[in-house]
Amino acid sequence: MSQLTCFKAYDIRGKLGTELNNDIAYKIGRAYGQIYQPKTVVVGCDVRLTSEALKQATIRGLNDAGVNVLDLGMTGTEEVYFGAFHLEVQGGIEITASHNPMNYNGMKLVRENARPISADTGLKDIQALAETEQFVEVTPKGTTQKYNILPEFIDHLMTYLDPSKIRPLKLVMNAGNGAAGHVVDAIEDKFKQLNIPVEFIKIHNNPDGTFPNGIPNPILIENRDNTRNAVLEHQADMGIAWDGDFDRCFLFDEKGQFIEGYYIVGLLAQAFLLKQSGEKIVHDPRLVWNTFDIVEKYQGIAIQSKSGHAFIKDVMREHNAVYGGEMSAHHYFRDFAYCDSGMIPWLLAISVVSETGQSLSTLVEDMIEKFPCSGEINFKVADTQQTIQKIFEHFADQKPEIDQTDGVSLDFGAWRLNVRASNTEPLLRLNIESRKDQNPKPMQDYVDELTQLIQS
Template sequence: MTKLTCFKAYDIRGKLGTELNEEIAYKIGRAYGQIYQPKSVVIGCDIRLSSEPLKQATIKGLNDAGINVLDLGMTGTEEIYFGAFHLDVQGGIEITASHNPIDYNGMKLVRENARPISADTGLKEIQVLAEAENFTEVAEKGITQNYNILPEFIEHLMSYIDPAQISPMKLVMNAGNGAAGHVVDAIEEKFKQLHIPVEFIKINNEADGTFPNGIPNPILIENRDSTRNAVIQHQADMGIAWDGDFDRCFLFDEKGQFIEGYYIVGLLAQAFLLKQPGEKIVHDPRLVWNTLDVVEQYQGIAVQSKSGHAFIKDVMREHNAVYGGEMSAHHYFRDFAYCDSGMIPWLLAVVVLSETKQSLSSLVEDMIAKFPCSGEINFKVADTQTTIQKIFDHYADQKPVIDYADGVSLDFAVWRLNIRASNTEPLLRLNIESRRDQNPKSIQTYVDEVTQLIEG
C-alpha cells in the first residue's frame, strides 16, 4: 500500500510526479465516487499544463466508479462551487494548485450544494480508500459530457449589482495569466450589453499555463507592481488582481496602493449591514479589531471562526451569516452557497464606490488609521510549536488575554498578535494589529520585537 502525502487539511496538494500524478488522480476520483456515490458531479481545472491530464485521469476514476461527469473545461474554483449548487449534480472537483509553485498541483473537492470535503468531513476516508485501492466493480460505468457553465455563472454574478446604479469608472483587471481572464471577458461583454459605464483595462488576461509573468499570487509584495503601475498609468479608479484559480481577489486603490484583505472584510461587512442590519458576519481570528468595530457600528453580529474555508463555511451555515471574510482575501457569501468567490467582492466594491461617490482609498483610510496592521508575515522555522511557546513565554508576565481559537492570539489591549502554523505549507504565520488612538508605538516596533524572538 502506497502512502499518499498529497492529502492536506482542506484539500489535496502535492509535488508533481512524486506526490501527485495521473495514477494518483485516478485513484482519488475512483475513491470519491465509491464513497459518496453521487449520480453526477462537475469537474474543471485551472490553466496549469499538468491540470488537464490530471482532470482526465480523475474523470476516468469517477466514470469507473459509475459516476456521470459534467466537464466544465478550464475553470476557476468558484465555477465548480457554482456548478455544484446550481446544477442537478451532487458534487464537484476542481484541479488546481492555486498559488503554489509551478511543479505542484492539487484538487479541491465538494459534495452536494458545494459543501466542502476536508480532513474532518471525508477527505481522510478518500485517502484511506485510495491508498488501499479496495475498489468495487460497478455494473455500469459513468459517462462524461462537456458543459459550458459560463453564461449561467455570469447571470448569477450580475445579481449582486444594479446596472442602473453603477457610476462611470475605470478598472484595471490583472488575471495574472491564470483562470480569471475568461470570466473578466464575459463580464466586460455583459457590461457593454447593459451599457454599464465601466472601462476594463486588462493586463496578463490570456490564460497561459507557463505563467510568463510568474505564478499569480498577489499576496506576495513582489507580484503587485504590474497592477499598481497600470492603475497609476491609466488613472484607474481601482485595480483588481487574482490568484491562479481566482477564488481570492486583491484590491488596489486609485493611487495604486494595495489594500490589505483585512480592510476589505470591513468594507464588505459594512456594505452588507447598511442594507441588512442585524445580519451575522463571520471573520477569522488573525486580525479582528477593525471587523468588530465595523460590525458593531453598523448593527451587525460578529461571529469568529477558525481560519480556513471549511471552518468558515461551516460556521456561516450554522449561523446563516450573510457574509464571511478572511484577511487572506477569501470572501464568502450566503447567496453563493456560503462559498468563497473572487468575482463577487470586486463587483460589490464597484457598487460601494458608486453608491458613496467616494474613492476606495477614502473608504478604507479611517480603518487603516484606526487599526493599523502588519499584514501576514511568514517565517520558515525548524519547529513551529517550540517557536510559538517561546513567544508565549516571553510575553507571559504582561498577562495578555489569550485565545487558542486558531494558533495563539495574545491581546495586550493596545496591540495584539496572532501566530499560527500554516495548514498548507511549512511556515509560521504572524499577524499584528494595534489601536492607533491608544498606542503611539508603530506597528513596525512590534513586528521587529516579535521577529527578533522568532529568528533570534
C-alpha cells in the first residue's frame, strides 16, 4: 500500500507526477464514489494544462464506482459548488490547484448541498480507501454527460444586485488568465441585456494554463501592478482581480490602491445590512474591530468563528448567518449554500458604491482611518506553539483580554494582536490592529516590537 501525500486538511494538493497523477486521480474518484455512493455528482476543472486529464481520470473512477457524472467542463470552484446545490445532485469535485505553483494540481470535494469534505468530515476515509485500493466491482457503471451550468449560475449571481440601482461605472476585470474569464464575459453580456450601465475593461481575460502573466494570486504584492495600472490608465471606478479558480476576489479602489480583505468584510457586511438589519455576520478572529463597528452601526449581529472554510461554513449554518468573511479574501453567502464565491463580492461592492453614491476609497478610508491594521505577517519559526507561549508571557503583566478561539488574541484596549499557526503551511501568522482615536502610536512600532520578539 503506497501512502498518498496529496491529502491536506481541507482539500487535495500535490506535486504533479509524484504526489498527484491520473492514476491517483482515478483512485480518488473511485474511493469517493464507493464511500458516499452518490447517484450523480458534478465535476469541473480549472485551466491548468494537466487539469482536463486529471478530470477525465477522476470521472472514470466515479463511473467505475457506479456514479453518474455531469461534466461541467472548464469551471471555477464555485461553479462546482453551485452545481452541487442547485442541480440537487449528491456532490461535486473541482480539479484545481488554485494559486499553487505550475508543477502542482489538486481537488476540492463536496457532498450534497455543497457541504465541504475535509480531514474531519471524510477526506481521511477517501485517502484510506484510495491507498488500500479495496474497491468493490459495481454494475452497472455510471454514465457521463456534458452539462453547461453557466446560464443558471449567471441568473443566480444577478439576484445579488438590483439592476435599476446600479449607476454608471467603469470596472477593470483581471482574470489572470485563470478560470474567471468566461464568467466575466457572460456577466458582461447579461449587463448589456439588462441595460446596466457598467463598462468592463478586461485584462488577461483569456484562459491560458501556461499563465503567461504569472500564477494568478493577487494576495502577493508583486501580482497587483497589472490591475492597479489598468485602473489608473482607464480612470476606472474599481479594479477586480481573481486567483486561478476565482473563489477569491481582490478589490482595488479608483486610485488603484489594493484594499485589504479585512475592510472588504466590513463593506460586504454593510451591503447585506443595508438590505436587512438584524442579520448575523460571521467573521474570523484575526482582525475584528472594524467588523464589530460596521455590524453594530447597521444593526446586525457579529459572530466569531475559527479561521478556515469548514469552520466558517459550520458556524454560518448553525446561526443562519447571511454572510461570512475572512480577511484572506474568502467570502461566504447563505444563499450560495454557505459556500465561498469570488463573483458575489464585487457585485455587492458595486451595489454599495451605487446606492451610497460614494467611491470605493471613500467607503473604506473611514474604516482604515479608524482601525489601522498590519495586514497578515508570516514568520518561519522552529516551534509555533513555543513562540505563541513566548508572546503570551511577554505581555502577561499588561493583563490583556485573552481570546483563544483561534491561536491567541490579546486585546489591550487601544490595540490588539492575533497570532496563530497556519492550517496549511509551517508558518506563524501575526495580525495587529489599533484604535486610532485611543492610540497615536504608529502601527509600525507594534510590528517592529512583535517582529523582534518572534525572531529573538
